[in-house]
Amino acid sequence: MTTALPPTDPSDRWWEALPAGKNRLRGRAHLRTDAPELSLDGSWDFRYGTRADGSDLGEVGRIEVPGLWQFQGHGAPQYTNVIYPIPRDVPHVPDENPTGHYSRPLAVPEEWAQDLASGARLLLRFQGVDSAAKIWIDGAEIGVTAGSRLTQEFDVTEALSAPGEHRLDVRVVQWSVNTYVEDQDMWWASGIFRSVDLLLRPVGGLHDLVSVTDFDPASGRGTLQVSAYDRDGAPVAARLEVPALGLSASADGSVLEVGTVRPWSAEDPQLYDATVSTGAETVSLRLGFRRVEVDGEIFRINGERIVFRGVNRHEADPVVGRTQHLGNQDLDVALMKQHNLNAVRTSHYPPHQRFLDLCDEAGLYVICEGDFETHGFHADSTWGEDGTGAAEGPAQNPLFEQSLIERTDRFVRRDRHHPSIVMWSIGNEAASGPVTEAMVAQVRETDPTRPVIYEQDYSASYVDVFSLMYSSIEESEQIGRRALSPEYQDKLTAMLRSFALEVPDGAFANPPALSKPFLWIEYAHAMGNGAGSLKEYMELTERYPALHGGFIWEWIDHGLETTDAEGNRIYGYGGDFGERLHDGNFVADGLVLPDRTPSPALLDAKHHYSPVGLVVSAGSARLTNRYAFSDLGHLRAEVSLDAQASWQELELPPLAPGRSTELALPGGDHAAVTVRLLTRQAQGPVPAGHEVVAASHVDADRLRAAVEVTGTAPASPRPAADGGWTLGPARFDDLGRLVGLGELEVESAGVDLYRAPVDNERARTRYPLEARWRRIGLDVARRRLQELRTEGEALVVRSRIGLDGSALGADVLERWRGDGDGVEVEVTVTPVDFWPTDLPLPRIGWTFALPSAPDRVEYEGFGPHESYPDTGGGTTFARRTAALAELQVPYVFPQENGNRAGVVRAVLSGPSAPALELRAPEGLGLAVRPWSTAELDRRAHDGALRPDGRTWVTLSAALQGVGSAACGPAPLPQYVLGAREQSFRFRLAPRA
Numbered sequence: 001m002t003t004a005l006p007p008t009d010p011s012d013r014w015w016e017a018l019p020a021g022k023n024r025l026r027g028r029a030h031l032r033t034d035a036p037e038l039s040l041d042g043s044w045d046f047r048y049g050t051r052a053d054g055s056d057l058g059e060v061g062r063i064e065v066p067g068l069w070q071f072q073g074h075g076a077p078q079y080t081n082v083i084y085p086i087p088r089d090v091p092h093v094p095d096e097n098p099t100g101h102y103s104r105p106l107a108v109p110e111e112w113a114q115d116l117a118s119g120a121r122l123l124l125r126f127q128g129v130d131s132a133a134k135i136w137i138d139g140a141e142i143g144v145t146a147g148s149r150l151t152q153e154f155d156v157t158e159a160l161s162a163p164g165e166h167r168l169d170v171r172v173v174q175w176s177v178n179t180y181v182e183d184q185d186m187w188w189a190s191g192i193f194r195s196v197d198l199l200l201r202p203v204g205g206l207h208d209l210v211s212v213t214d215f216d217p218a219s220g221r222g223t224l225q226v227s228a229y230d231r232d233g234a235p236v237a238a239r240l241e242v243p244a245l246g247l248s249a250s251a252d253g254s255v256l257e258v259g260t261v262r263p264w265s266a267e268d269p270q271l272y273d274a275t276v277s278t279g280a281e282t283v284s285l286r287l288g289f290r291r292v293e294v295d296g297e298i299f300r301i302n303g304e305r306i307v308f309r310g311v312n313r314h315e316a317d318p319v320v321g322r323t324q325h326l327g328n329q330d331l332d333v334a335l336m337k338q339h340n341l342n343a344v345r346t347s348h349y350p351p352h353q354r355f356l357d358l359c360d361e362a363g364l365y366v367i368c369e370g371d372f373e374t375h376g377f378h379a380d381s382t383w384g385e386d387g388t389g390a391a392e393g394p395a396q397n398p399l400f401e402q403s404l405i406e407r408t409d410r411f412v413r414r415d416r417h418h419p420s421i422v423m424w425s426i427g428n429e430a431a432s433g434p435v436t437e438a439m440v441a442q443v444r445e446t447d448p449t450r451p452v453i454y455e456q457d458y459s460a461s462y463v464d465v466f467s468l469m470y471s472s473i474e475e476s477e478q479i480g481r482r483a484l485s486p487e488y489q490d491k492l493t494a495m496l497r498s499f500a501l502e503v504p505d506g507a508f509a510n511p512p513a514l515s516k517p518f519l520w521i522e523y524a525h526a527m528g529n530g531a532g533s534l535k536e537y538m539e540l541t542e543r544y545p546a547l548h549g550g551f552i553w554e555w556i557d558h559g560l561e562t563t564d565a566e567g568n569r570i571y572g573y574g575g576d577f578g579e580r581l582h583d584g585n586f587v588a589d590g591l592v593l594p595d596r597t598p599s600p601a602l603l604d605a606k607h608h609y610s611p612v613g614l615v616v617s618a619g620s621a622r623l624t625n626r627y628a629f630s631d632l633g634h635l636r637a638e639v640s641l642d643a644q645a646s647w648q649e650l651e652l653p654p655l656a657p658g659r660s661t662e663l664a665l666p667g668g669d670h671a672a673v674t675v676r677l678l679t680r681q682a683q684g685p686v687p688a689g690h691e692v693v694a695a696s697h698v699d700a701d702r703l704r705a706a707v708e709v710t711g712t713a714p715a716s717p718r719p720a721a722d723g724g725w726t727l728g729p730a731r732f733d734d735l736g737r738l739v740g741l742g743e744l745e746v747e748s749a750g751v752d753l754y755r756a757p758v759d760n761e762r763a764r765t766r767y768p769l770e771a772r773w774r775r776i777g778l779d780v781a782r783r784r785l786q787e788l789r790t791e792g793e794a795l796v797v798r799s800r801i802g803l804d805g806s807a808l809g810a811d812v813l814e815r816w817r818g819d820g821d822g823v824e825v826e827v828t829v830t831p832v833d834f835w836p837t838d839l840p841l842p843r844i845g846w847t848f849a850l851p852s853a854p855d856r857v858e859y860e861g862f863g864p865h866e867s868y869p870d871t872g873g874g875t876t877f878a879r880r881t882a883a884l885a886e887l888q889v890p891y892v893f894p895q896e897n898g899n900r901a902g903v904v905r906a907v908l909s910g911p912s913a914p915a916l917e918l919r920a921p922e923g924l925g926l927a928v929r930p931w932s933t934a935e936l937d938r939r940a941h942d943g944a945l946r947p948d949g950r951t952w953v954t955l956s957a958a959l960q961g962v963g964s965a966a967c968g969p970a971p972l973p974q975y976v977l978g979a980r981e982q983s984f985r986f987r988l989a990p991r992a
Helices: 110-117 177-181 326-338 353-362 388-392 398-415 434-446 473-481 486-497 534-543 600-608 700-707 769-775 933-938
Strands: 037-039 042-049 061-065 078-080 099-107 121-126 132-137 140-144 152-155 165-173 186-188 196-201 208-216 221-229 239-242 247-250 256-260 272-277 282-287 292-295 298-301 308-312 343-345 365-369 421-425 466-469 518-525 547-553 560-563 569-572 612-616 620-625 635-641 648-650 660-664 672-679 691-698 725-727 730-732 738-741 747-752 782-791 794-802 809-819 823-831 843-850 856-863 876-883 900-909 915-929 951-959 982-991
Touching: 061 099, 110 196, 121 132, 177 398, 208 282, 221 239, 221 272, 247 256, 282 353, 308 365, 326 353, 343 547, 353 365, 353 398, 398 434, 466 473, 473 518, 473 534, 473 547, 518 534, 534 547, 534 600, 600 691, 612 672, 612 691, 620 635, 672 876, 691 876, 700 900, 700 915, 725 809, 730 809, 738 747, 738 982, 747 794, 747 809, 843 915, 843 982, 856 915, 951 982
Parallel strands: 308 343, 308 547, 343 365, 365 421, 466 518, 518 547
Antiparallel strands: 037 196, 042 061, 042 099, 078 186, 099 165, 121 152, 121 196, 132 140, 132 165, 208 221, 221 256, 239 247, 239 272, 272 282, 292 298, 560 569, 612 620, 620 660, 635 648, 635 672, 672 691, 725 730, 730 738, 747 843, 782 794, 794 809, 809 823, 823 982, 843 951, 856 876, 856 900, 900 915, 915 951, 915 982
16 A cells, blocks of 8 residues: 555645535435445544645554544644634635544455446445545545535445555545534534445445335324435335335335334334345335324424423533444433433434434434534624624525535435434524525425424524524513514514514514424523523423423533643533633533533423423322323322332322323321332333432421420520630630531531522623622622620620622621520521612522531432522432532532522531531521532632532522523523522531
8 A cells, every 4th residue: 555645736725615525426315234334444544734735744643533633632622602713714714724634545345346346336435524525545536525424425436446455545624614614512623533434335226215104193004105216316126025014015105005003203112124125235224103294383293292302412522522432322312211301403413323213212303403503603793783794604605505405405315214303404503594595495305204493594484393592481481472572573583684684674573483383492501500490491381382392402511531730630621722712611511411420400301301290289299191192001100208218109090191180199297298200111211110200299387397406405605715605515706606516616607698600690691690799799708796695595696798899788697596405596687778689699598617527418308419499300308318429510610509408407427526417497408518619619620629628518598590591591580589688597416
């Protein structure tokens, strides 16, 4: 094999050419076939440089294919959300263009010789190359790729006709004209990141297939059409076999009546194995019979209205980036099904094709999306009222039309066999105009059997389903009522006008959108501790038939494993790899953490996405079947009383879809009752005994009586020699601050009005509370003792919390009482009456630190995961024990986390000191941490957090909701913690 590089023509700037790509075969279905193929994955020779012409390529090394070179020691990844990382200079890119040159020997297997002699063809298939590549064999040019996440094939028969070993060269550039239409919210990284194959295509084989299934819900019968084609698009004589249906017929496109079938749905993903054969090749298909239709404002599958309980999914891995581990695909689908998700949008490109196989098998409704986003045209002043940025963008630029139509046709052809795909999307955040309209028309021409969606057709004038991103609860309700307020009409009009489109006043008074089904294509931005108000969003889908649910943004935090300057192992985000231009940790906004550990947001979604609504009251549980097709015969119900770990089964009727029922619960005076529903048998990746949904009812009066400490002899406050006071086992300093309980030392005790900001409150959000809180010094508030006195058997402490440079603050009254075992305090916090009405408080609570550093917590309250006012779905009331580490959530960017709601009793213990018991009869939030709020505030990565040798305990009487404002709405008014007077009480007691 020669080692010389292929010849280059300095005038050939192939990476900037439009239409993009060269010599590729037309797209076709990705088929499972018995025709021979040779995987070219593995270790390749690799040279790296910064010039697309290859003039500065370095020494030869080795690289793994599939893979991205930034994750294999060449260059670095870069994260931007909106802004292009190169000058916007269509169709050009900079001369400095990271370039990887791949080479490997290539020999045609000897056993293929007879087929080739008979006229078989050889195809070289690339399943994913970012962002463009030129291919040579033995120095002869083969072609150029276009579409990073699109399968592309080249006929290499003549190039490999000579016997013996050949040389395959692939030059990949990071920046190309494709960059302008692939500006998705993800890491910029390059290389051959999906598999490469050499395919033997036999004479008389099946180059492409089109299958169309249908199901008639009225009769229960199905129909099937299968058409076989050669490479020129001519029909091929082939035989179709579906053994389970006893079907044997010609695959000639005829409509075949197949009789009664079990339909495919996400609830029951029934697949029928089929083969299509010629004498030369057999292709295997997995058929799902289902009918997808838009019926006025209702989206139906198999005749029933569908609510999408979905998520947007990028392909991401903390070690190899977008390169796909098959195990990640399996785990993603399993976690989605186990957490009640029934839908996924492949944002913002077609996924690795095997992921769609898994969606077919496990049962997930898929919106399959094209490899198209031009968000960077939103990024500067040219995107605005004059519309020049939009006019330059591909949606209205005829330079891009041919390429974008071809890309659209290619991805639809690849994936159209999958029953899980119920909708096509041409792309994301790319404006609207003649080109996007033409792309939608191409989808319909290629596959007229599925609806088309595209969010930036804001009026839904040329798509089948109306969709928006991050519409508020109020806006969504207007859409559900099919009547938009004048203010919302103006907002939507302005959004379309920003695309340089002529939109007359009043266009949204009765737009086409309001006659079509509606989806939140993105909503509930799950960045860090969030997103809030899933409950309210999903309740809207039950009130308004036109609202069909939506897709949370997004599935996974894209943190990358790396090391910071101090040697800490961290998950890196934008800016951690030396980038000048980046969007920080906005890439960490998923329902699962980078290692695919479910975050509390996924557990919250599991509850509100539950296919069974469950509300528990004192003597009964109300169940609502939210399934579209299934009764509840596959579930069993259990009840637990008074936070015990034991369960008893309840009689659960089958309950048809859409129906509700009341289950009677055991009688008696129970302070807490919890009901849960479990699976009876395994279904795909959901095991038997899996909890589908659970909920609790707490009788506050009975619970208070059970927790209250009564009948103990009161102690009186006594002056101490050091100027402080004692009260029972408690010790106070001369400023009235608690400093000890028996043998336990206590530090930094007092009222706390601050919590570490969450991602939804940072500077770049729609609700930048962090800056306002810091501006007034709420994170470093100061305390001033106003009065310390005794009042009978109580120690009364009045203090003032003040903020530097401001008259803002709060008065605090603490009334301490004690006995021989412990102390109880009643706390009243009164903010100044001129506190700004638009500035919420982060918290009203009480914090202290234990130098003895207990590391185990037994608590009685809501868990097992964290709760905030607008999150915590699925938490139930129980007694639980957890190690300190289990109470933390390792969000990529440190922030407020770990609060357990409604805690009435807790015991903190460790190996070297007495335990501390805490009682809060009315229930308080409890967070127990190995670090302070200041440490959470100080660090930029979870891996950099440092315990300080203390255990920090925070009790919260009230908390600000977390919302979704990193990209979506702020917390709803009922979850906003306005400055108000708040009283609460709790008891502390040392325990041996």
